[in-house]
Amino acid sequence: MSKRIVHVVTNVAHYEDAKHATGLWxxxxxxxxxxxxxxxxxxxxxxxxxxRTPLEPRSLKWPNIDATARTxxxxxxxxxxxxxxxxxxxxxxxxxxxxxxxxxHAVMYxxxxxxxxxxxTREIFESGGIVSSVCHGYCGLLNVTLSxxxxxxxxxxxxxxxWIEEVLAGVAKxxxxxxxxxxxxxGGLYEKRRLPFVSHVIxxxxxxxxxxxxxxxxxxxxxxxxx
Numbered sequence: 001m002s003k004r005i006v007h008v009v010t011n012v013a014h015y016e017d018a019k020h021a022t023g024l025w026x027x028x029x030x031x032x033x034x035x036x037x038x039x040x041x042x043x044x045x046x047x048x049x050x051x052r053t054p055l056e057p058r059s060l061k062w063p064n065i066d067a068t069a070r071t072x073x074x075x076x077x078x079x080x081x082x083x084x085x086x087x088x089x090x091x092x093x094x095x096x097x098x099x100x101x102x103x104x105h106a107v108m109y110x111x112x113x114x115x116x117x118x119x120x121t122r123e124i125f126e127s128g129g130i131v132s133s134v135c136h137g138y139c140g141l142l143n144v145t146l147s148x149x150x151x152x153x154x155x156x157x158x159x160x161x162x163w164i165e166e167v168l169a170g171v172a173k174x175x176x177x178x179x180x181x182x183x184x185x186x187g188g189l190y191e192k193r194r195l196p197f198v199s200h201v202i203x204x205x206x207x208x209x210x211x212x213x214x215x216x217x218x219x220x221x222x223x224x225x226x227x
Contacts, residue, residue: 003041003097003227006124007032008117008140009085011047012106013054015174023054024082025104028134028213030068032100032220039224041097048114050087056104064213088116093123098223103135103161103213108176111140118144125152125206130226134210134219135161139179141209142186154187158209159202162192165212 009024036043047053058064060073072078093099099121101111111117121144125131131152133141138160144152163180166172183190192211193200200211201218208226210219 003039004095005036005041005043006046006091006096006099006120007043008099008101008111008137009045009047009053009082010104010106010110011049011051011053012109015105016176017174020174021057022106023056023104024102024106025056025059025135025213026069026072027059027064027066028102028104028137028216030072031216032134034068035217035220035224041227044091045081045085046088046091046120047085048088048110048117050085050090052083053085054106055082056106059104088114088120091120093120093129094127096124096129097227098130098132099124100220100223101133101137101140103133103137105136105171105175107136108139108179111137112143121152122146128206130206130208130223132208132219132223133160134216135212136179138183138209142179142182142188151187152207153183155189156207157189157191157202157204158183158207159191159200159211160209161212162196165196168196
């Protein structure tokens, strides 16, 4: 039977200041999608509200865009997927083998407290599935609680976009919170590479996390290997 993967994408199109656009960092989806597709896995896009996911403009420019992202942009069928994402309520987590939270600064606004995503992630993890994220996608893990009341990230090693990377990206004053510090405050064992914007993946059992956009391929490969 083919493995089933849920990719989580955002519905948010801008920072708090609507003049500053954001959205899905496209390559974080397309790198993973390509790897899973080559393995023959069944894939579904899910967003907090369902429907359209906007794209982060910076992810569509050199040097951030690559062949996998260009393939999506040129394929009407793939682009329709970004307009017709499912809602968490449409998905039975016990039937899913892995969840993969994509990034982009937009997810800081709609992943953190979404009850549907929290429920879906808990169901997948407690059914023996893999929970994974890349870059800002780890914001979707921070408030996930398990059936025994414990927090998913508590005492577990993980990574995600670091505060120094926020500073170097020039958006530290735009983001709504410091995700790195919040991870530590909530009991997660946050780790990062000494050098920013270098691929870094941490595997802690069935929790797989990548630090930044440069980590998307490696993160997806680790998930695929575990499956």
